[in-house]
Amino acid sequence: MRLPVLSAVLACCGASLAMSQSLDLTLTDPDQIAAECGGTAAAGEVLFTSCSACHALQPEDARPTQAGPHLGALFGREVAAVDGYAYSPGLRQLQAEGAIWEREALHAYLQGDLLPDTHPVVAGEQDRRDILTFVRVATLPPPPARGELVVPPEVLAIEGDPAYGEYLASECAGCHRSGSGNVPAIDLLDGEYFITAMHEYRARARTNETMRLIAARLTDEEIAALAAYYLSIE
Amino acid sequence: MSFDRRQFIGATAALSATLAAPMVRAQARPRVVVVGGGAGGATAARYIAKDSDGAIDVTLIEPSRAYYTCFFSNLYLGGFREIDSLAHSYGTLAADYGINVVHDWAVGVDRDAKTVALAGGASLPYDRLILSPGIDFVDGSVAGWDLSAQNAMPHAYKGGSQTELLKAQVMAMPEGGTFAMVAPPNPYRCPPGPYERVSMVAHLLKEVNPTAKILIADPKEAFSKQGLFEEGWATHYPGMIERVGPEMGGADISVDPQAMTLTIDGEATPVDVCNVIPAMKAGRIAEIAGVTDGNWAPVNAADLSSKIDPSIHVLGDSAAQGDMPKSGFSANSQAKVCANAVRGALTGSTVFPARFSNTCWSLIDTDDGVKVGATYEATEEKIARVDGFISQTGESAELRAATYQESIGWYDGITADMFG
Numbered sequence: 137m138r139l140p141v142l143s144a145v146l147a148c149c150g151a152s153l154a155m156s157q158s159l160d161l162t163l164t165d166p167d168q169i170a171a172e173c174g175g176t177a178a179a180g181e182v183l184f185t186s187c188s189a190c191h192a193l194q195p196e197d198a199r200p201t202q203a204g205p206h207l208g209a210l211f212g213r214e215v216a217a218v219d220g221y222a223y224s225p226g227l228r229q230l231q232a233e234g235a236i237w238e239r240e241a242l243h244a245y246l247q248g249d250l251l252p253d254t255h256p257v258v259a260g261e262q263d264r265r266d267i268l269t270f271v272r273v274a275t276l277p278p279p280p281a282r283g284e285l286v287v288p289p290e291v292l293a294i295e296g297d298p299a300y301g302e303y304l305a306s307e308c309a310g311c312h313r314s315g316s317g318n319v320p321a322i323d324l325l326d327g328e329y330f331i332t333a334m335h336e337y338r339a340r341a342r343t344n345e346t347m348r349l350i351a352a353r354l355t356d357e358e359i360a361a362l363a364a365y366y367l368s369i370e
Numbered sequence: 371m372s373f374d375r376r377q378f379i380g381a382t383a384a385l386s387a388t389l390a391a392p393m394v395r396a397q398a399r400p401r402v403v404v405v406g407g408g409a410g411g412a413t414a415a416r417y418i419a420k421d422s423d424g425a426i427d428v429t430l431i432e433p434s435r436a437y438y439t440c441f442f443s444n445l446y447l448g449g450f451r452e453i454d455s456l457a458h459s460y461g462t463l464a465a466d467y468g469i470n471v472v473h474d475w476a477v478g479v480d481r482d483a484k485t486v487a488l489a490g491g492a493s494l495p496y497d498r499l500i501l502s503p504g505i506d507f508v509d510g511s512v513a514g515w516d517l518s519a520q521n522a523m524p525h526a527y528k529g530g531s532q533t534e535l536l537k538a539q540v541m542a543m544p545e546g547g548t549f550a551m552v553a554p555p556n557p558y559r560c561p562p563g564p565y566e567r568v569s570m571v572a573h574l575l576k577e578v579n580p581t582a583k584i585l586i587a588d589p590k591e592a593f594s595k596q597g598l599f600e601e602g603w604a605t606h607y608p609g610m611i612e613r614v615g616p617e618m619g620g621a622d623i624s625v626d627p628q629a630m631t632l633t634i635d636g637e638a639t640p641v642d643v644c645n646v647i648p649a650m651k652a653g654r655i656a657e658i659a660g661v662t663d664g665n666w667a668p669v670n671a672a673d674l675s676s677k678i679d680p681s682i683h684v685l686g687d688s689a690a691q692g693d694m695p696k697s698g699f700s701a702n703s704q705a706k707v708c709a710n711a712v713r714g715a716l717t718g719s720t721v722f723p724a725r726f727s728n729t730c731w732s733l734i735d736t737d738d739g740v741k742v743g744a745t746y747e748a749t750e751e752k753i754a755r756v757d758g759f760i761s762q763t764g765e766s767a768e769l770r771a772a773t774y775q776e777s778i779g780w781y782d783g784i785t786a787d788m789f790g
């Protein structure tokens with residue numbers, strides 16, 4: 137009876153993954169994740185002690201005695217994705233529909249609204265949020281490899297504001313300067329290369345910690361603004 | 371030229387005394403006076419001059435003709451840099467950016483008349499005053515030490531001759547002698563600075579005087595990048611460095627510059643070099659201007675304006691701004707936010723939201739570089755930390771070497787960003 141409703145939930149939130157407000161897979165910053173999930177990781181970690189008998193957070197920590205699958209990279213993971221695990225018919229059905237775990241679906245699952253009686257219910261609304269925040273932070277998938285990340289054409293096409301870009305570039309100028317060697321010059325880079333590189337830093341596909349940090353809080357528009365500024369001074 | 375200019379200034383000042391000030395200021399070229407040509411002040415002056423394209427009259431007051439950076443001064447101690455490579459002139463700021471560089475001390479600020487008095491006697495009017503005077507030392511914070519003892523026991527915590535003096539003293543240490551450091555209490559400029567210094571002195575001593583010892587008296591329980599430094603010291607300089615923390619009396623010390631002793635918890639130790647880094651406070655001119663509260667000058671996070679006088683901005687080490695460490699990187703970052711806001715206030719240019727960042731690199735030994743960094747935002751209350759990272763213990767030699775190379779690039783970048 138409930139399944140069609142559940143599929144509807146998943147269809148609206150899961151199907152259009154990349155655009156879904158409830159699943160921004162690029163988030164890696166715990167604070168941003170906490171804001172998005174509406175919980176506190178520290179509180180969730182305490183609550184998770186009731187879950188850990190059945191669930192490991194990462195595949196390498198999974199024990200054969202555990203009743204539930206590991207939760208590695210759970211957000212964005214296909215339903216019933218862990219090989220060799222005996223899933224319930226309800227979950228198998230969702231799997232057949234190509235459903236993907238994301239925040240709303242997980243919340244409904246923990247609440248007992250999605251597939252009642254297949255999973256213990258977590259009664260408190262805030263408790264569910266805290267647990268999901270913690271699990272999300274603790275099970276972040278490894279960053280994509282450099283070169284693996286494709287910046288969508290509509291993001292590449294964003295027209296940046298060069299005046300804002302000039303202001304933002306003052307942060308870069310503390311280390312990068314024209315023609316210098318030890319920190320690469322960035323003022324003459326190809327626009328698409330520059331934008332892709334910044335997205336790679338933001339997704340942690342590049343390793344420099346300083347650049348990851350700087351890129352972490354740049355929006356798509358701000359990256360475009362920087363690119364527009366650097367193009368304008370060529 | 372100079373006559374016309376004085377006439378012009380005099381006329382404006384007289385007018386603004388009688389007319390509604392905003393009217394007059396809207397017609398004249400607005401004036402920004404910057405006190406202190408260091409990481410904060412030079413950057414602010416350069417950005418305001420550069421981005422306002424002559425619409426703002428920028429004066430930079432700085433007594434020294436050459437600015438010797440404190441950043442990388444430890445690398446000079448370790449033998450990785452020449453002292454001359456740390457010196458920067460104000461020539462480009464004057465020649466290419468049209469900044470009026472005045473080599474003098476600011477000795478007074480009249481906040482009602484909005485003028486700055488110089489030691490040479492001149493009085494400069496301002497619409498906005500930016501203070502970035504760095505630090506001064508808290509009198510009496512190290513028993514037995516005052517500024518008159520800075521030759522016997524150098525602080526080397528302001529750039530230039532003090533750094534050269536300290537190095538000369540290290541080189542002159544007797545075989546197997548003791549280098550002592552009195553580390554400062556929080557908050558102070560460059561949190562990892564004293565410990566990077568210990569690393570660099572150890573590096574030098576390992577080459578020229580390998581049986582020498584280093585003794586640190588430290589009033590702090592813990593210090594910046596402690597795990598990284600302690601790991602590095604154990605690897606590169608085993609047995610050479612001893613740190614006495616507060617639990618062992620590191621906060622209960624005195625020095626005798628004549629006898630060359632350091633007394634910790636009542637026990638006097640003869641030392642050959644004693645690097646005394648006293649407690650710090652805002653550069654004196656901030657106090658004279660009346661914008662300090664206690665040792666530091668409280669500021670609003672969005673534009674670094676003083677919480678006491680909105681026409682005055684305080685940057686860098688002198689400011690009590692919140693979560694940013696007192697570093698050259700921070701001062702440079704704050705200066706750009708301030709410059710954007712000051713320009714907006716005086717010329718109506720767009721003011722973009724404040725964003726700050728900091729990274730501090732330290733060198734532990736040859737090609738063993740580490741770093742710590744964070745991003746910050748402006749809240750109502752303070753500059754608040756957003757996110758950060760720190761180098762990890764046990765990193766590969768390649769990564770450490772790359773981090774050191776990056777710091778050299780940063781040095782070139784920030785000094786170009788300050789001085790053009």
Ligand SMILES: Cc1cc2nc3c(=O)[nH]c(=O)nc-3n(C[C@H](O)[C@H](O)[C@H](O)COP(=O)(O)OP(=O)(O)OC[C@H]3O[C@@H](n4cnc5c(N)ncnc54)[C@H](O)[C@@H]3O)c2cc1C
Nearest residue numbers: 406408409410440441476503504560686687697698699701
């Ligand atoms: C050993 C050491 C290592 C360091 N390493 C690093 C590092 O690796 N990275 C980093 O980011 N930071 C580092 N720092 C910290 C950095 O040097 C300071 O945080 C930074 O210089 C602060 O900038 P500021 O503008 O506040 O002051 P300063 O750069 O000190 O500039 C102040 C200027 O104001 C002038 N002045 C003072 N009073 C007056 C007056 N009354 N009238 C006119 N002019 C005046 C002074 O002459 C000076 O030039 C280090 C510091 C030390 C001591």
